[in-house]
Amino acid sequence: MALRMNVPIGTPAYAALRDQLRKDILSGVFPHGARLTIVQLVERYGVSQMPVREALQSLQGEGLVNILPHKGARVLSLDVRFVRNVFGDPLRNREPASAIQRP
Helix, strand or coil: CCCCCCCCCCCCHHHHHHHHHHHHHHCCCCCCCCEECHHHHHHHHCCCHHHHHHHHHHHHHHCCEEEECCCEEEECCCCHHHHHHHHCCCCCCCCCHHHCCCC
16 A cells, blocks of 8 residues: 655655655654565555665665665664654753752
8 A cells, every 4th residue: 555645846755755764663663673675665655766765875874774785674773862863852951850949
């Protein structure tokens, strides 16, 4: 079943696919260790092979996948350090509980 991708005008297909793949990886649609093949992704997202290749290369640069020649790509595990690098540390800018004034 092909998912319909809404690509904004002026956005390259690989960039829209990269963003969707990133979202799917981070949300667990593709779990740690999942094998991602070009054929599988072409069928799933309804795009041609070239945007899939470019999107996977970009995600490899981000540390989300590892591309293996003639085998496709595998989703890498996400650790706390990686998540903090991508999303930031939500507690970094918060005051310690002792500094909060009570009424």
